[in-house]
Amino acid sequence: MKKVKFLRELKILFVEDEINISTLLNEAISDYFHTFSIAYDGEEGFEKFKKLTPDIVITDIMMPKIDGLEMAEKIKAIDENIPVIVLSAFSDKQKLLKAIDLGITKYFIKPFDPQELLDYLTFLAQKLDKQRLVCLDKHFSFDNITKTLYKDDLFIHTTKKEKQFIALLVEYRGEIVTHQMIKEQLWNDQTINDERLRTFVKRIRAKTSKTLIKNIIGQGYSISPDDI
Numbered sequence: 225m226k227k228v229k230f231l232r233e234l235k236i237l238f239v240e241d242e243i244n245i246s247t248l249l250n251e252a253i254s255d256y257f258h259t260f261s262i263a264y265d266g267e268e269g270f271e272k273f274k275k276l277t278p279d280i281v282i283t284d285i286m287m288p289k290i291d292g293l294e295m296a297e298k299i300k301a302i303d304e305n306i307p308v309i310v311l312s313a314f315s316d317k318q319k320l321l322k323a324i325d326l327g328i329t330k331y332f333i334k335p336f337d338p339q340e341l342l343d344y345l346t347f348l349a350q351k352l353d354k355q356r357l358v359c360l361d362k363h364f365s366f367d368n369i370t371k372t373l374y375k376d377d378l379f380i381h382t383t384k385k386e387k388q389f390i391a392l393l394v395e396y397r398g399e400i401v402t403h404q405m406i407k408e409q410l411w412n413d414q415t416i417n418d419e420r421l422r423t424f425v426k427r428i429r430a431k432t433s434k435t436l437i438k439n440i441i442g443q444g445y446s447i448s449p450d451d452i
Contacts, residue, residue, distance in 0.1 A: 231256040231257055231345065231346060231349050232256065232257065232258060233258050233369065234257050234258055234279045234280060234345075234349055234352070235257070235258055235259045235261070235276060235277070235278040235279050235280075236254075236257050236259065236260045236261065236278055236279070236280050236281075236282065236345075237261050237262075237263065237269065237272055237273055237276060237278035237280070237281045237282070238250070238260065238261070238262050238263070238282045238283075239262075239263045239264075239265070239266060239268075239269035239272075239281065239282070239283040239284065239287070239292065239295065240262070240263075240264070240282075240283070240284045240287075240311070241264050241265055241284060241286075241287045241288060242284070243264070245284075245334075246262050246264070248338070249282075249338055249341075250262060252338040252342075253338055253341070253342045253345075256342065256345075259276070259278075261276055261278065264287075265287045265288045265289045265290065266283070266287050266288075266289055266290030266291055266292060266294060266295035267289040267290045267295075268289075269281075269283060269287075269290075269292075269295050270290065270295050270298050270299065273295075273299050273302075274302070278306075279306075279307075279352060279369075280306070280307045280308075280309065280345065280348060281296070281299060281306060281307070281308045281309070282308075282309045282311065282341075283295060283296060283308065283309070283310060283311065284310075284311050284312065285310060285311070285312045285314075286312070286313070286314075292310060292311075292312075293310070293322050293323060293326065296308045296310070296323075296326050296328060297326055300326055300327060304327065307329040307330075307348050307352075308326075308327075308328050308329055309328070309329055309330045309331075309332065309341075309344070309345075310323050310328050310330070310331045310332070311332050311334055311336065312331070312332075312333060312334060313333070313334040314333075329348070330344055352369075356368045356369045358394050358397075360394070360436060360447055361435075361436060363375050363376055363433070364432060364433070364436055365377075366390055366391070366394050368391070368394065371387040371388075371390075371391050372387070373387075373390060373432070375432065380431055380432065381431075382428070382431065385410050385424070386424075386427075386428050386431075388409065388410050389406065389410060389424070389425075389428065390428070392405070392406065392409055392410075393437065393445060393446065393447045394447065396446075397446070397447045398446070398447075399446060400440050400443050400444045400445070400446050401444045401445055401446060402443060402444040403418060403421060403443070403444050405444065406421065406444065406445070407421065425437060425439075425445065
């Protein structure tokens with residue numbers, strides 16, 4: 225099926241306290257995805273979100289401990305762009321308005337058709353697929369999901385820290401990523417001098433090109449929007 229192509233790399237988090245509904249949806253659609261994780265209340269859902277970093281969250285509203293909209297608000301504070309789909313047995317106007325304010329992607333009223341939900345997830349997956357590949361210049365591109373670098377569609381091997389560095393530049397493209405920010409993000413509390421950082425960047429340039437990563441003298445590095 226064509227939709228499998230777009231779904232098979234996605235990680236889904238489904239938060240639902242009604243076991244029969246979570247079991248039904250798990251059996252109906254979970255095989256389409258890379259992972260389909262389930263949580264049974266908003267508190268567990270939020271903890272699993274932080275641990276699993278899913279691509280899409282599907283949640284009920286009325287749940288114990290933390291309801292779905294409160295959980296969505298906490299999730300959006302971490303990643304405002306993550307799609308959150310809400311399921312509810314009630315078309316409560318206030319809850320609908322709060323969902324809109326939170327930037328909820330879609331609202332399904334229970335009972336819902338699993339096939340309808342799957343069709344919408346396929347639509348979302350196609351959008352995410354288009355957003356995942358970032359063109360860095362006419363030769364280089366970076367996959368934001370797998371954190372892999374390509375030159376003219378050919379894979380370039382990079383180490384874990386090199387992936388983190390390029391991802392950081394892509395995240396802040398058009399801005400200067402300072403030496404201090406790079407050291408904190410890549411090496412945590414380790415003491416890294418400027419010479420070691422320059423050697424690290426030089427090694428990446430040897431794998432890519434001298435012009436892909438711009439050196440802002442005395443400040444840091446950047447990938448300019450003019451290159452994208």
